[in-house]
Amino acid sequence: MxxxxxxxxxxxxxxxxxxxxxxxxxxxxxxxxxxxxxxxxxxxxxxxxxxxxxxxxxxxxxxxxxxxxxxxxxxxxxxxxxxxxxxxxxxxxxxxxxxxxxxxxxxxxxxxxxxxxxxxxxxxxxxxxxxxxxxxxxxxxxxxxxxxxxxxxxxxxxxxxxxxxxxxxxxxxxxxxxxxxxxxxxxxxxxxxxxxxxxxxxxxxSPVNPHFITYQKRKINFQKDFPDALGRDFVTRSFLFPNQRINDLKAKVIDMITESGEPMVMNPTRVEVITWLIQKCAVAAATKTNSATFKDTGMTYTMNLRNSLIQKLPETSFGNLISVIEFPTSNQSEEITPNMTIGQLREKKAAFRSITNLETAVGIFFDTITDATILEMSKKVGNYYYYSSLCGFPTYSIDFGWGKPVKVTLAGRGKNTIILMDTPNSSGIEALVSLDRQDMMIFQKDADLLSFC
Structure with a gap:
């Protein structure tokens, strides 16, 4: 072959x-x-x-x-x-x-x-x-x-x-x-x-062995599968945000929040400010290509449950220990403000951090997932943007005895998905952005985006 x-x-x-x-x-x-x-x-x-x-x-x-x-x-x-x-x-x-x-x-x-x-x-x-x-x-x-x-x-x-x-x-x-x-x-x-x-x-x-959690079988009361974030004509591009540019972006976000007169979002993180910037620029690109016309856009954010519950789980816990935060935004990029984006993200995260343990989290999730919620989510696929952050994970510690890797990355992705990863030596953050091909042509030329890359 x-x-x-x-x-x-x-x-x-x-x-x-x-x-x-x-x-x-x-x-x-x-x-x-x-x-x-x-x-x-x-x-x-x-x-x-x-x-x-x-x-x-x-x-x-x-x-x-x-x-x-x-x-x-x-x-x-x-x-x-x-x-x-x-x-x-x-x-x-x-x-x-x-x-x-x-x-x-x-x-x-x-x-x-x-x-x-x-x-x-x-x-x-x-x-x-x-x-x-x-x-x-x-x-x-x-x-x-x-x-x-x-x-x-x-x-x-x-x-x-x-x-x-x-x-x-x-x-x-x-x-x-x-x-x-x-x-x-x-x-x-x-x-x-x-x-x-x-x-x-x-x-x-010496390796740290995986931590297995025993699960009893549950009878799931819904018949539909969760939709996959597919895209027919999408491309993935990498955008590097050096630490100094990220600090500049933080300063801009803080100024915008202060000038808005709205409730203050204190000390925005690197991931939060980059997430806001990408969402604003992605929606602006989709609006210009008409792919977001008359559609309600939104954000989903993957949350790691291992360190989010009151009773923490070992980082080596095996399986899918993640849940998804989701909320609507706007299809007008100028209305996607840092206060709105970061504020909602933090509010949703706080709700998870009030859950006592994994058993409680599973019970809550089991009670809320129905055919109706799956159908509602299927309507959002294609209009929402899906964010995952691997920042802070042991990405560049994978040493087989030959030294640390010079690059770690993921291959192609589905439509409207963004993965954030640390760069080598923690010199910044790499964003792997997958968008509709026409949207990407506009997105990758956005002056606001490029001023921080």
Whole structure:
């Protein structure tokens, strides 16, 4: 299998060189063979989250084969702790994972360009080939069982070698088994196992094991699936906000809030001010292309429940421990003020922080999700903008023993979605923005936006 790209008059070759199945190094105990999905898992979208970490040549290995063998071995040991990832589950409306140790597909690929050339000259869409079997958000390949039912493996891996000796480690995780925190915890765990395999003193390389929460099966009283944020003609672009520009944006926001005479939003955070700016500029672009005409726009924001409830959960808690804050905005960008956007966001967050524990949160969510609420949400898909922040997560600590990554990012995304991530060395924030193609043409030229990038 070979993928060709034409970039800057140079033809790049990206070739799949091997495929393998990696099973856990020890079998999963009988009492753990069935992993029940939580309510938060079951209502999650049918999509694969694709994250990739890039590493320059380290000189640790003489051959790429040695690096690959070591990664396979450490992945096998890691899967004994993350045993649901090596199982199998239904692709549509799963309620549990069959932890049968079927294994994880491990693909090895080679690219004839250097890592620096690839990162410098590639568009965001070029990341797609780094991932296994096109398992990227809403476009996963499906395989069927003998009885014709659609099933899937929760995790797949692809390791990509560059001509310079650099490497990109990419994983695709099925969203119905875990969220972004689960995905990054797994990668950090795997990396520490790999690094520790070559160290005599493994104290500093000891992984932190996942924290599993036991869920009883619940009878869900709704029939409809939650809608996926699909888009037919959308593009993803990266926007970098350096720390100094973010400080300038904060100052502007504080001035706007002070001049408004409205109730004060104190000390806006980096994520809050960038979220406001992107929302204002995105709605302005949609209005100019008429894609937002006569439609009520709004915002949704993913909230990590691990550190949001009164009784905190371990950061390594496994699964989808997230909920969504949503509220309407305006289709007039000048009416999307910092007070309105940040104020509503904080009000919604405060409601979650008053919930005692996860059991209470699940009960509240279970009582409020009905066919009517799903139908109402389906009407908002396409008009709302979906925000997720991975800032503060251990993104750049994923060290397989070759040093920290020079870049960590996610591949293509659905329409009207924005993911915020820390940049290397915490020098700023990168925003991965996916919009309708026509909207993006206007958005990426917005003078207000560019003044802070």
């Amino acid at each position: 070979m993928i060709k790209l034409l970039r800057y008059c140079k033809r790049q070759f990206h070739t799949i060189v091997s495929k393998d199945i990696i099973k856990p190094s020890s079998p999963t105990p009988c009492h753990l063979k069935t992993y029940n999905l939580s309510l938060f898992d079951r209502i999650m979208i049918n999509a694969y989250m694709p994250v990739v970490a890039f590493y320059p040549s380290s000189g640790v290995y003489q051959r790429s084969l040695d690096k690959t063998l070591e990664l396979k071995n450490s992945l096998s040991h890691t899967l004994t702790q993350y045993y649901p990832f090596a199982g199998k589950m239904k692709k549509i409306s799963p309620t549990y994972v069959d932890c049968n140790d079927e294994g994880v597909e491990f693909i090895e690929a080679c690219n004839d360009s250097s890592l620096s050339d690839f990162l410098q000259h590639s568009e965001h869409e070029d990341l797609n080939k780094l991932f296994p079997n096109d398992l990227i958000w809403f476009h996963p390949n499906r395989k069927c069982d003998d009885d014709g039912t659609s099933s899937t493996c929760p995790l797949a891996v692809q390791v990509n070698h560059f001509a310079c000796g650099g490497v990109a480690v990419a994983i695709s995780l099925f969203h119905k088994i875990g969220d972004g925190s689960t995905m990054l915890s797994f990668m950090n765990h795997w990396a520490k196992v790999n690094a520790g395999s070559r160290l005599r003193d493994q104290t500093d390389a």
